[in-house]
Amino acid sequence: MVLKPDQLELIQDGEEEFGWRKARTExxxxxxxxxxxxxxxxxxxxxxxxxxxxxxxxxxxxAPYDPTAMDYESLLRSPCPAHLLGTDDLGRDILSxxxxxxxxxxxxxxxGITIAMVGGTLIGLVSxxxxxxxxxxxxxxxDVWLAFPAILLVLSIVAALGPNLxxxxxxxxxxxxxWFGRFVRGxxxxxxxxxxxTAAEVVGATDARIMFHHVLPNVLAPIVIYASLGxxxxxxxxxxxxxxxxGAQPPSPEWGAMxxxxxxxxxxxxxxxxxPGLAIFLAVVCVNLFGDGLRDALDPKLRV
Amino acid sequence: MLTYVLxxxxxxxxxxxxxxxxxxxxxRATPGDPARLMLGVHATPERIAELREHMGLSDxxxxxxxxxxxxxxxxxxxxxFRGQTPVMQEILDRFPSTxxxxxxxxxxxxxxxxxxxxxAATAKRKAVDxxxxxTALLGISIPNFWLAIILIIIFGINxxxxxxxxxxGLRDLVLPxxxxxxxxxxxxxxxxxxxxxxxxxEDYVRTAWAKGLRDWAVTTRHxxxxxxxxxxxxxxxxxxSLLGGTVFIESVFARPxxxxxxxxxxxxxxxxxxxxxxxxxxxxxxxxxxGVDLLYAFLDPRIxxx
Numbered sequence: 001m002v003l004k005p006d007q008l009e010l011i012q013d014g015e016e017e018f019g020w021r022k023a024r025t026e027x028x029x030x031x032x033x034x035x036x037x038x039x040x041x042x043x044x045x046x047x048x049x050x051x052x053x054x055x056x057x058x059x060x061x062x063a064p065y066d067p068t069a070m071d072y073e074s075l076l077r078s079p080c081p082a083h084l085l086g087t088d089d090l091g092r093d094i095l096s097x098x099x100x101x102x103x104x105x106x107x108x109x110x111x112g113i114t115i116a117m118v119g120g121t122l123i124g125l126v127s128x129x130x131x132x133x134x135x136x137x138x139x140x141x142x143d144v145w146l147a148f149p150a151i152l153l154v155l156s157i158v159a160a161l162g163p164n165l166x167x168x169x170x171x172x173x174x175x176x177x178x179w180f181g182r183f184v185r186g187x188x189x190x191x192x193x194x195x196x197x198t199a200a201e202v203v204g205a206t207d208a209r210i211m212f213h214h215v216l217p218n219v220l221a222p223i224v225i226y227a228s229l230g231x232x233x234x235x236x237x238x239x240x241x242x243x244x245x246x247g248a249q250p251p252s253p254e255w256g257a258m259x260x261x262x263x264x265x266x267x268x269x270x271x272x273x274x275x276p277g278l279a280i281f282l283a284v285v286c287v288n289l290f291g292d293g294l295r296d297a298l299d300p301k302l303r304v
Numbered sequence: 305m306l307t308y309v310l311x312x313x314x315x316x317x318x319x320x321x322x323x324x325x326x327x328x329x330x331x332r333a334t335p336g337d338p339a340r341l342m343l344g345v346h347a348t349p350e351r352i353a354e355l356r357e358h359m360g361l362s363d364x365x366x367x368x369x370x371x372x373x374x375x376x377x378x379x380x381x382x383x384x385f386r387g388q389t390p391v392m393q394e395i396l397d398r399f400p401s402t403x404x405x406x407x408x409x410x411x412x413x414x415x416x417x418x419x420x421x422x423x424a425a426t427a428k429r430k431a432v433d434x435x436x437x438x439t440a441l442l443g444i445s446i447p448n449f450w451l452a453i454i455l456i457i458i459f460g461i462n463x464x465x466x467x468x469x470x471x472x473g474l475r476d477l478v479l480p481x482x483x484x485x486x487x488x489x490x491x492x493x494x495x496x497x498x499x500x501x502x503x504x505x506e507d508y509v510r511t512a513w514a515k516g517l518r519d520w521a522v523t524t525r526h527x528x529x530x531x532x533x534x535x536x537x538x539x540x541x542x543x544x545s546l547l548g549g550t551v552f553i554e555s556v557f558a559r560p561x562x563x564x565x566x567x568x569x570x571x572x573x574x575x576x577x578x579x580x581x582x583x584x585x586x587x588x589x590x591x592x593x594x595g596v597d598l599l600y601a602f603l604d605p606r607i608x609x610x
Contacts, residue, residue, distance in 0.1 A: 144322030148586035151548030156326060159570045159578045160333040204512040235307050243449050244567045245556050259450065263556075270457050277450030292441075 018156060027220065028298070035297035042293020044148035048286035052279075056102030065093035067100040067253045076269045086271035088261070098279050104254040105242075106283060108165055109235035112172035117227045119173065120180020124219075125211050127181065128188025141187070143180040150175040154237060155246070163246040165238075165254065170278040172234050183226055187219035194218075221298040228291035239280045255280045305601065307590040324373050324588045328484055330582070331575040332365065341573060342385045381580035386572060391580035395562055402554070402561035406546050408481035413488035413546070414539060418532070420489070421496025425504075426523060436493070443490030448549055452483040480557045484549045488542035495538050497530035506530070533604050540596030544589055 036042050055062065064084075065071075071091030079086045085094035145153075157171035177267040191197065192215070200210050241247035242256030250261060255276040262272030339355040340347065356362055360371060375382065381391040424436035443548045459479060466476055476597055503509060504527055512526045548564030558564075569577035 140318065144319050147319040148589050149322060149544035149548045151544075151551060152582050152585055152589075153326075155551065155566060155570065156330050156578070156582050159573075159575075160330045164569065231446060239447060240449055240552050246550060246567065246570060259453065263453065266453065266457055267461055273450075273453045273457070277447060277453060280447050280450060281445060284447070285441070288441060288445050 007111070032221075032294070032297040036293055039293045039296065041289050042297070045286040045293065046290030048146070048282065049290060052102055052283050052286065053106060055099055056106055059096075059099040059103060062073055063093075063096035063099045063221050065095045065096040068092065068251050076265070078269070079271055085275045086269065088269065088272050089265060094258075097258060098255070100274055101253040101255045101258060102279065102283075103277065104165060104248055104252060105239055105256065105280065107236060108169045108172070108238045109231055111247075112169045112238070113176065113231045113234045115169075115173035116176035117180055117223060119222055120177040120182075121184050121216075121219075123177065123181035124184025124186075125188055125215065128185035128192065129215065131189075135185075138181070138252055142181055145178040148223070151237070152200045154241065158241065158246050163241075163249070164251050165248045165252070168241045170237055172237060176230055176234065179230070180223065180226060184219055184223060187222055188215055191215050191218045205295070224292070225295045225298055228287065228294050232287040232291065235280065235287065308601065309598065312597065316590060316594065319590055320587065321373070323583060324376060325369070327562055327579040327582050328369050328372055331579060334370050341575075342460065376583060381583065384569075384577045386577075387458070391576050394565070394577065395580055395584050398562045398565050401559055402550050402563060404477065405484065405550060405553070405559065405561060407545075408477050409484035409488070409546055410539075412481055412485035413492055413542065415517055416485065417489040417492025418496050418528075418535070420493035421500065422523065422528070424493065424497045425500035426500040426519075433497075440490040440493045443486045443493075444488065448487060449552040449556050450482045451486065452479065452553060455479050455482075455483065456556070457561050461565055476557075480559060483556075484546060484553045487549070488539075491542060492535060492538065495535055496531065499534055500527055503531040514604045533600070536596060536600055536603060540593050543592050543596075547585055547589060 036046075059067075064102050070090065071087070071093075073091065074083065075091045076089055077083050077087040077091075083093050083095065085098065087093055088097075123138060123142075127135045153175040154168070154171040157174060158167050159275060161167040161170065197210060197214055200214050205214075238247060239254070239256030239259070242252075242254045243260045248254030248255060248257040258276035259273055262269070262276070265272050305397055311607060339352045339359060343352060360368060362592045363371075372382075379392055381395070383389060384391050384394060387394070420436050420440060424440075425435040427436070438517060456479070460467070466479055509522065509526050512522045517525075545565075552563070552568060553559070554561045554564040555567060562585065566573075566578065566581040566585075569581060
């Protein structure tokens with residue numbers, strides 16, 4: 001018997017007095033969200049990250065100055081009421097630059113991890129679902145892919161395509177993809193033997209339908225956990241690549257690029273190095289707090 | 305065991321072939337002619353053609369690839385564009401500095417991480433556990449290059465305890481290795497803690513307590529010995545993040561290691577140097593992980609490899 005959503009509602013309403021009945025019809029995501037809300041650290045991370053992303057989005061509205069406007073009247077000012085985080089050697093306002101910089105640093109990390117997640121999930125689904133030769137070939141390729149440090153792969157790709165933020169994004173996605181692929185494949189193999197998959201095959205569902213409607217929802221939780229834990233690292237690598245001069249190029253206010261720029265002024269202007277780095281640190285702490293909370297909420301077994 | 309070692313050694317071959325393929329592709333995927341890059345913009349077409357011939361760039365790609373792999377297998381990584389010196393030599397000159405840094409960082413991460421994990425797991429008061437785990441979270445989240453800058457400002461510029469411009473003494477190793485170690489240290493601490501919490505529930509630990517052994521004896525002889533087995537694997541994996549970290553840390557502290565060498569090579573588009581460092585570091589990484597896996601089999605006799 002197939003129940004339509006409104007019929008489900010009826011059953012829930014009718015049996016309201018049996019609290020357990022209602023709880024059982026709740027989706028995994030609703031339960032996870034309730035657990036997450038009760039976890040103050042995770043909520044701190046989520047809200048903090050939300051504030052940072054929001055600040056980056058509305059940076060053009062809230063930044064007190066133009067991030068690239070030079071002001072020769074106020075070079076290397078220490079933090080003061082007019083420039084809350086000080087100015088750099090060209091008189092540019094650090095606060096405005098940090099606000100604008102979030103657009104680059106956070107965007108590259110978020111997009112990079114999303115591409116890696118989608119690509120890796122597709123690889124893992126195909127590999128795990130079809131098995132056999134397809135699986136062997138894909139897994140041998142990821143073996144090689146994973147056999148050496150991610151940062152080397154990132155450096156190699158940046159070396160081949162030229163140092164800029166776009167290549168860092170491509171490099172990040174490509175280097176993180178096999179991790180997702182591996183992970184998803186394992187989950188798919190486990191899910192493949194469930195009876196509802198056999199049932200779907202028996203009624204003649206297409207491969208694509210089984211993969212996306214039946215297998216994917218079951219492996220989504222670990223993928224999301226993995227992505228949230230990988231995001232912090234992605235943000236850090238983006239900033240790091242810019243810091244060593246292989247990512248965003250001046251005059252971009254990307255956080256790592258600002259750190260790179262500030263290292264010539266460590267003696268005269270500590271604020272040029274401290275605040276952009278603090279922004280990276282805060283972003284990564286928030287992502288990690290949220291990721292830890294999400295993991296505990298969605299899958300207590302994965303607890304590290 | 306011997307079959308296992310042999311099989312693992314054989315598995316290195318496709319991996320290393322994949323790496324050489326990648327490094328070979330780096331130089332070929334880039335727009336621009338290596339011969340022109342080497343000679344600069346003012347070179348005559350005849351001179352470029354001559355050099356192309358000399359470098360074997362006109363041969364089919366497959367021939368070039370086989371020649372490259374054959375050379376690499378014999379320790380010949382080609383000559384750098386800039387200095388015209390063998391890349392292998394350039395790498396070997398810088399390797400000791402990187403090795404010193406990574407070994408110091410690895411030791412810091414292992415000792416500090418296990419200690420922090422044990423403190424967190426065995427703490428009688430919840431606040432101690434919380435504080436230890438908060439430290440670990442900060443350690444994972446702090447960008448090592450930023451931490452390095454902060455420490456340079458504090459200890460180099462304000463307190464003048466260490467030299468700011470890349471000294472090579474033992475004292476100058478403290479800050480870089482600490483910055484490099486912090487991330488892996490935190491990861492090791494978190495894993496140690498959760499492994500201990502799992503192991504303390506085992507029957508043999510209860511037996512040890514029941515025999516009336518002291519806290520310390522139970523922790524070291526019964527709990528730690530078993531809890532540390534998964535930690536060994538993670539330490540192997542953390543080696544990768546240490547190697548990767550040298551790219552940033554060596555730049556901050558101006559240490560003449562292969563991390564900074566690689567960055568400069570990319571900035572200068574010196575492809576033989578880029579290819580050489582990637583291949584060199586990847587080989588070391590693969591060998592270290594092989595070592596860790598073998599150590600694993602040695603530490604845990606329950607694991608039998610066919």
